[in-house]
Amino acid sequence: MKKEKSRSVIIARQEHGVSRKLMSPNALRTLYRLRDNGFFGYLVGGCVRDLLLGREPKDFDVVTNATPSEVKRLFRNCRLVGRRFRLAHIHFQDEVIEVATFRSQVSNEPESEPKEASGSERRQRPPRMLKDDDGMILRDNVYGTPEEDALRRDFTINSLSYNIADFSIIDYAGGLADLNAGIVRTIGDPAVRFQEDPVRMLRAVRFAAQLAFTIEEHTLKALVAATDTIVRAAPPRLYDEVLKLFLSGAGATCYGLLRQTGLFAALFPCFSNWLNAESEGFPHARFGEMLCQVDSRIQQGGMVSPPLLLALLFGEYIDGKAAHFRRQGVPWQQSVNAAVAEFMGETCPIVMITNRVGLALRDIISQQMRLKKIPGRRPESFIARHDFNDIVDYCRATCGGTRDVVKQLDWWAARAMQQASVSLPSRLTEEAGAPQRKRRKRRRRNPQVKNRTEGV
Ligand code: ATP
Numbered sequence: 001m002k003k004e005k006s007r008s009v010i011i012a013r014q015e016h017g018v019s020r021k022l023m024s025p026n027a028l029r030t031l032y033r034l035r036d037n038g039f040f041g042y043l044v045g046g047c048v049r050d051l052l053l054g055r056e057p058k059d060f061d062v063v064t065n066a067t068p069s070e071v072k073r074l075f076r077n078c079r080l081v082g083r084r085f086r087l088a089h090i091h092f093q094d095e096v097i098e099v100a101t102f103r104s105q106v107s108n109e110p111e112s113e114p115k116e117a118s119g120s121e122r123r124q125r126p127p128r129m130l131k132d133d134d135g136m137i138l139r140d141n142v143y144g145t146p147e148e149d150a151l152r153r154d155f156t157i158n159s160l161s162y163n164i165a166d167f168s169i170i171d172y173a174g175g176l177a178d179l180n181a182g183i184v185r186t187i188g189d190p191a192v193r194f195q196e197d198p199v200r201m202l203r204a205v206r207f208a209a210q211l212a213f214t215i216e217e218h219t220l221k222a223l224v225a226a227t228d229t230i231v232r233a234a235p236p237r238l239y240d241e242v243l244k245l246f247l248s249g250a251g252a253t254c255y256g257l258l259r260q261t262g263l264f265a266a267l268f269p270c271f272s273n274w275l276n277a278e279s280e281g282f283p284h285a286r287f288g289e290m291l292c293q294v295d296s297r298i299q300q301g302g303m304v305s306p307p308l309l310l311a312l313l314f315g316e317y318i319d320g321k322a323a324h325f326r327r328q329g330v331p332w333q334q335s336v337n338a339a340v341a342e343f344m345g346e347t348c349p350i351v352m353i354t355n356r357v358g359l360a361l362r363d364i365i366s367q368q369m370r371l372k373k374i375p376g377r378r379p380e381s382f383i384a385r386h387d388f389n390d391i392v393d394y395c396r397a398t399c400g401g402t403r404d405v406v407k408q409l410d411w412w413a414a415r416a417m418q419q420a421s422v423s424l425p426s427r428l429t430e431e432a433g434a435p436q437r438k439r440r441k442r443r444r445r446n447p448q449v450k451n452r453t454e455g456v
C-alpha cells in the first residue's frame with residue numbers, strides 16, 4: 001500500500017482480491033480501449049464496492065479523462081446522451097456501459113473546456129455548477145480530476161476506483177476502511193451533503209440495509225435532522241428510489257430504518273398516519289408482512305413488478321378508502337377507482353408514481369372479483385391479460401391462506417398452465433421454422449411491358 005501526494009491510497013493488484021474474471025467483459029473492453037489510446041480508465045462506484053465485498057455488481061460504471069467527443073471517436077458503438085452533462089453510452093449486444101468524464105464539485109471552471117463548445121456558446125452558457133438558496137445542487141457539470149470525481153460521490157464506500165493501467169484500487173476518501181468496518185459514511189460534512197442532494201438519505205438507508213452496514217454516527221444524526229427536506233427532491237427521482245428500496249431484497253430492513261429516522265413519514269405522510277392509527281384495537285400489520293413476502297421472493301431470484309409491489313404495500317389502505325366510498329353508496333368498481341385516485345392524489349406530489357403504474361395498480365386491485373367467478377365469461381381472455389400473474393399473486397399474498405380462495409386460485413393457475421401448454425406447441429412450431437408457406441414476392445409489373453403484352 002502506498003501513499004500518493006494527495007490523500008489517496010493505492011492498493012496494488014497483489015494486495016486486493018478484485019479479479020478481472022468477475023468483471024463485465026464489455027466494461028473491460030471499454031477500459032482497455034481507453035487505456036490503449038492514452039486515456040485514464042477507471043471503474044468506479046458501486047461495482048468496485050460490490051466486487052470488494054464479493055457481491056455481483058448490478059452495473060459497471062467507467063470514468064475517464066477523455067471528453068465525450070473523444071470517447072465517441074474511439075467507439076463506433078457509442079452514443080452520447082444527456083444535454084447538460086454529456087455521458088457516453090457504449091452499446092454492446094446485451095449491455096450498455098456508461099462512460100463519464102471525471103467531474104468535480106468545485107465551482108470554478110476547468111482549464112480544459114470540452115472542445116465541442118464554441119466561443120459564443122461558452123459566453124452564453126449558464127453556470128456549470130449551481131446550487132439553490134438552500135444549498136441543493138441544481139447542476140454540477142464541471143470537468144475535474146480523478147480525485148475530485150471520487151470526492152463528489154455520496155459515500156466513502158462508493159468512491160473507490162479500479163485503475164485499468166495497473167489493476168490497482170485507488171481510495172481517495174477512506175472507503176476501504178469503512179467497507180471493512182461495515183460503515184456508511186458521507187464524504188465530507190453529512191449535513192451539507194444531504195442538503196446538496198436529499199436523495200442521498202434514501203441511498204444511505206438502502207446501502208445500510210442491503211449490505212447489513214451501520215450508518216456512521218454523524219451521518220445518521222445529520223440524516224435524522226434533515227428528514228423533512230426529502231420532499232425537496234424531484235418526485236420522479238423519489239419514486240425510483242422508493243422502488244429500489246423496497247425491491248432491494250432488504251425491503252423490511254429498509255422500512256425499519258425509514259421509520260426510525262422519520263423518512264417514511266416524510267415520504268408518505270397520509271399513509272403513515274393511517275399505519276399509526278390502530279383499527280379496532282389492532283395495528284395495521286399487513287404492510288410488514290407484505291414486505292417480508294416481497295423480500296423472500298427477490299432473495300430467491302424472483303421478480304415483483306412495480307404495480308404489484310404498490311398493490312401489496314398499499315392495497316389494504318386503498319381497500320379501506322374504497323370501503324369508505326361504498327358506504328356512501330358508490331358502486332364497487334367506481335369505489336376502487338376513486339380510492340386509487342385519492343391515493344395517487346396524496347402520494348404523487350412527493351413520490352411521483354407514473355400514471356401507467358397507477359392504472360396497473362388499480363387493475364390489480366379491481367380484478368380480484370374476476371377470480372371469484374369460475375370460470376366466468378371468457379376465462380381465456382382473462383388469463384391472456386398481461387397482468388394475470390400479478391392479479392393472482394396479489395390475491396394469493398393477501399388472502400391469508402383462506403381455503404376457498406386458495407382453491408379458486410389453484411383452479412386459475414391450473415387453467416392458465418393448460419392454456420399455455422395448448423398455445424405453446426403452435427408457437428414453438430412457428431418459431432422453430434416449421435415449414436411455413438413462403439410469401440411470394442409480388443413483382444411490380446412495368447406498366448409499359450403490361451401495355452405491350454396487352455397490345456399483342
Ligand atoms: P447500485 O448497486 O444500486 O447500482 P451504486 O452505488 O452503483 O449502487 P448507482 O446509482 O449505480 O449506485 O450510482 C453509481 C455511483 O454514482 C455511486 O456508487 C456513487 O459513487 C455515485 N452516485 C450515485 N448517486 C449519487 C448521488 N446522489 N450523490 C453522489 N454520488 C452519487
Ligand code: MG
Nearest residue numbers: 046047058059
Ligand atoms: Mg450501480
